[in-house]
Each structure stands twice: as structure tokens, then as C-alpha cells.
Amino acid sequence: MLRPNSGNPCSTHEQKLLDEIVHTYPQPIIVIDNDHRVIIWNKACEKVFGIPAQDVLGTKDQWKTFYPEPRPILADVVLDDDQEQLEQFYPGLHRKSPFIEDAYEVESFFPKLGSNIDRWLYFTAKRLYDEEGHVVGAIESLIDITQRMEAEEEVKQLNDSLSDHSKKLEEANDELKATMLKLANTQKLASLGKLVAGISHELNTPIGNIRTISTALKADTVKIQHQLNSGEMTKSALEDFLNNVLESTDLIEKSTAKTAELIMSCQQISASDNEYERSQLDLRALVEEVLNRQTQGLARSNILVENLIPHDITMNSFAAPIQQIFDNLINNTRMHAFDDQQAGKIKIRAQICEKTITLIFTDTGCGIPTKNFVKVFDPFFTTKFGQGGNGLGLYIIFNLVTGVLGGSLELQSPDNGGFELHITLPTTSPYALTVEDDTYYI
Structure with missing residues (x-):
């Protein structure tokens, strides 16, 4: 940033271009020199704060814009590199900028700021250096985030007014947490954290939809109320508003239904009483x-x-997890492998080799594209979400096989198409080191 009339070697054209950029920039910019005197107060500052540049340029009165008594603004603190002042004047508010090196940023509320308007501001400050690397001042840029903060407050108020929905969602989350705990305790899922993250992600979509729709609906309500109070109401405007209300409530109902459906699926997955005897x-x-x-x-x-499993294959293991695996595999085939009314075939085979047994599950369905092999065992990967599928079936299989049963699995691509999964299990499943331990040994 150039000082005015500083004899800088930049050409007049370059100086004019720089001034044009600074003063046409739509957000307030304040620049102070090494003596904390204001050297740039752009036109956005004049408009937002209601203070002409001539009243502050060359002074140390930058504080008057924001505070009733003299105190440093963020640019002053950053210029002095004073960590104590940073904590004193912006306790719990400041953070290092993730975008600008050595810069700090703050979000704060300023009552009766500029034209006597309450404002929320997001501001960033950074030191300025000359070509030799000497500190020559600091720059602070500000963004008015009042509308964003007000919108967030409106969403909060609207959510409070939708108490029934909020209560149901809270109850749903409580049930979900209980379900996840049951999954952890009864099925020993090794990647429960990933599962919870996936469920939270899936829940965030309908919940986010509800918040977004509610915010838009409130804005439309305020608008139509204003038209009604001002006598500017038209039949078409009212019809548009009512149609929007119907569409919005329909979307809210669908979003809450999706949330309930997801939780129901989780409950069904953890419903069987797998005691692992x-x-x-x-x-x-x-x-x-x-x-x-x-x-x-x-x-x-x-x-x-x-x-086609031979009659003479036995193993020292746990019945419930193995049966859960085959239940999930068969359900997966029924849901994904065949079109309606299309006849199909499943074959289940087993081979024993010393201390391991390889189970081979095949069907004659449409198969899985090779590109999806690395995804099918991830939580919530499904091609039929919303059509009865929740993407947890193969994920449960993976965790049961690699966890409590101590085995491994591998997808194959049969030459004649279809689905083929090889599950290799030890003839003696691993023993937990302790009753409550998740670590196993053979």
C-alpha cells in the first residue's frame, strides 16, 4: 500500500490505478502508518461509517468509528504485534486468518455504528512491509455481516417456533445415539466413528433442508405481511405465497420422513440379539x-x-454374526441384483484349507461395476437410497467379518457376470483378550 505524496517511484498512472482500486472496493478499508495515523480511509468507509475521509486522515481517531472511548482497533494491535492487547480487547474473538499469512480476523457486534445502525462486522488486519521487509503500517478490511447474523437469528427463532419438529428431531437423535451404542456393544463395529459421521451427514441433509425452507418461508411471510399492511396485496401475490407455503410444508414433511426412515433402518440393523456365544x-x-x-x-x-456347503465343515465360532452376514447378503441380492419378476439364482459354497474356511457367495444378477468395488463396503454407499436401501448392509458384513470373526473378504468379477464374494474365516474365531476388549487373538 502506498503512502500519499510519499515520492514513491510508481508512475502517476499506477498511483491512480491503485487509488481507483482502493476507493472503488465495495468494503471498508483502513490503512494506518507506523505512527498509527490513518493514511487511507476509502469511500466504503465513508458510506458505511458516515465519517468523511478528511475528518480522520492524518489522525489517530480511527477508534471513534467503533468505540465510545479511545482504544486500539485490530490494525493498531496487529501493527504493534501485541498479544496481550489482542487478548485484552478481543478475548475469545480473535483467530489467525486461514487465508492470509500473519493476519488476524475477528467477528464482533457494534451497536449504533454509522448512521446509528447496529452492525455485525467481520474484520481482518495485517502488517504492511516495504521492499526491504520493514514494517510500514497495517491494513484492516471490514465486511458487514449483519444480514448473515440476522438470518442466523431468524433461523434460530423459527426453529424455536417449530418446537414440535425440534422435539422430534432431538428425540430422534437420542434414539440414534442409543442405537449406535447398541451397535457398538452387540456387533463390535470396528469403524463406529465413521458410521456415526455418515449418519450425521445423512441427517444433516434433511435437517438442513428444514432450516433452509423455514428461513425462506419466514422471509416470504414477512414480505406478504408487509404487502398486507401497506395495502399492496394482490390476488396473484397471495396465491403465489399460498402455493409456496404448500410446497414448503410438503418438503418439510418429506425431510422429517427421511430422518425417521434413516433412524428406523439403524434400529432394524441393531435389532437382533447377537450375544456372540x-x-x-x-x-x-x-x-x-x-x-x-x-x-x-x-x-x-x-x-x-x-x-452347496459340504456337510462335514465345522468351526468354533459365533452363530449370530455368521447368520447376520448371510441375511444381509441375501437381502442385498434381492434388492439390487435383479429387476422385478426377473428369475435369479444364488449359490453358497465353502472350501476348507488347514485353519481357514472360505465361503463363496455368488448370484446371477447384474453385478457390481468394478469402479464401485472400493466403495461398496463404505457406510451409506447404495444405489437405492430412499427406495428401501440404506447402504449399511455390506458395511455391517465387512465389520463382522474383519472384527469379531477375525476374517477377510474379497469381491470378484465373474466372467459370466453377477456378484461373487469370497469370505475367509478362521476355523476357530479369535478370542477377546478380555470380555470388554475389542482386541482379539487366535
Whole structure:
């Protein structure tokens, strides 16, 4: 930043261009020199603060714009590099700018500022240096964020007025936390943090929609109320407002329904009472129990299942997690693999090799694109979200296989299409070091 009349070697054209940029910039800019005297007070400052540049240029009166008594503004504090003053005058408000090196930024409220208007300001200050690296002053730029803060306050008030919705969402969140705790305790999900983050992300969408719609609806209500009070109401304006209200309430209902649907899905996932009781299992018989439970659903889906697991394969493991895996695999096939009324086939095989058993689950459906192989075991990855799918089925399988069962899994791409998953499990599932430990050993 150049000092006026400082004999700077810049050409007159460059000086005029710099002045034009500074004074046409739409946000207030204040520049002080090494003596804390104001050397630039752009036109935006004059407009926003109501103080002509001639009243402050060359003075140390920059404080008068913001405060009733003399005190440093952020540019003064940054110029002096005074951390004590930073804490004294901006306690809990200041932070280093993530965008500008060695700059600080603050958001603060200023009552009766400029034209006697209450304003919220976001301001950033940084030291200025000459070509030799010497400090020559400081610059402070300000942005009026009053509208943003007022909008946030309106949203808060509107949310308060929608107490029923808020209460239901709070109850839903409480239920969700309880469900997540149950998942952690009963299914030993290794990546519960990632799951919670995913659920929070999915909840943020409908909740965010409700807040956005509510804010817009309130703004429209204020507008139509103003038209009504001023006598400027027209039939078309009222019709547009009523149509908007209907559309907004419909979207709010859909968003709350989506939230409830997500929580219901989580509850269903954690509903089975998996106590993880260790026992000697007949693998073929264990899978046959799952198929017997799924008989009606498979028949409705026109899917034939062949249980090709040999009769002589046994393992020392946990029945509930293994059955949960096959329940999820069959449900995934029914939902994703075949079009309506399309006949399909599932084959379940097993191979034993020393201390491991490899389960091979295949179907003749549409398969999974290779590009999605790295995503299918992520929480909430689904191609049918909102159509009965929640993207948690394969994620649960992954955590059960790699967690309590101590195994691994691998997706294959059959030459003739379809879906093929190899699950390798130890013949003796790992033992926890302690009853409450999540670490296992074989």
C-alpha cells in the first residue's frame, strides 16, 4: 500500500490505478502508518461509517468509528504485534486468518455504528512491509455481516417456533445415539466413528433442508405481511405465497420422513440379539437356518438358492454374526441384483484349507461395476437410497467379518457376470483378550 505524496517511484498512472482500486472496493478499508495515523480511509468507509475521509486522515481517531472511548482497533494491535492487547480487547474473538499469512480476523457486534445502525462486522488486519521487509503500517478490511447474523437469528427463532419438529428431531437423535451404542456393544463395529459421521451427514441433509425452507418461508411471510399492511396485496401475490407455503410444508414433511426412515433402518440393523456365544457350529446347517427364514421373501423375488456347503465343515465360532452376514447378503441380492419378476439364482459354497474356511457367495444378477468395488463396503454407499436401501448392509458384513470373526473378504468379477464374494474365516474365531476388549487373538 502506498503512502500519499510519499515520492514513491510508481508512475502517476499506477498511483491512480491503485487509488481507483482502493476507493472503488465495495468494503471498508483502513490503512494506518507506523505512527498509527490513518493514511487511507476509502469511500466504503465513508458510506458505511458516515465519517468523511478528511475528518480522520492524518489522525489517530480511527477508534471513534467503533468505540465510545479511545482504544486500539485490530490494525493498531496487529501493527504493534501485541498479544496481550489482542487478548485484552478481543478475548475469545480473535483467530489467525486461514487465508492470509500473519493476519488476524475477528467477528464482533457494534451497536449504533454509522448512521446509528447496529452492525455485525467481520474484520481482518495485517502488517504492511516495504521492499526491504520493514514494517510500514497495517491494513484492516471490514465486511458487514449483519444480514448473515440476522438470518442466523431468524433461523434460530423459527426453529424455536417449530418446537414440535425440534422435539422430534432431538428425540430422534437420542434414539440414534442409543442405537449406535447398541451397535457398538452387540456387533463390535470396528469403524463406529465413521458410521456415526455418515449418519450425521445423512441427517444433516434433511435437517438442513428444514432450516433452509423455514428461513425462506419466514422471509416470504414477512414480505406478504408487509404487502398486507401497506395495502399492496394482490390476488396473484397471495396465491403465489399460498402455493409456496404448500410446497414448503410438503418438503418439510418429506425431510422429517427421511430422518425417521434413516433412524428406523439403524434400529432394524441393531435389532437382533447377537450375544456372540461361542459354540461348535455345523456351517451348512447354520446357513440352512437363514435360508428357511428367507424362504417366503426369496419366493416372492423369484430367486432360487443352492446351499452347496459340504456337510462335514465345522468351526468354533459365533452363530449370530455368521447368520447376520448371510441375511444381509441375501437381502442385498434381492434388492439390487435383479429387476422385478426377473428369475435369479444364488449359490453358497465353502472350501476348507488347514485353519481357514472360505465361503463363496455368488448370484446371477447384474453385478457390481468394478469402479464401485472400493466403495461398496463404505457406510451409506447404495444405489437405492430412499427406495428401501440404506447402504449399511455390506458395511455391517465387512465389520463382522474383519472384527469379531477375525476374517477377510474379497469381491470378484465373474466372467459370466453377477456378484461373487469370497469370505475367509478362521476355523476357530479369535478370542477377546478380555470380555470388554475389542482386541482379539487366535
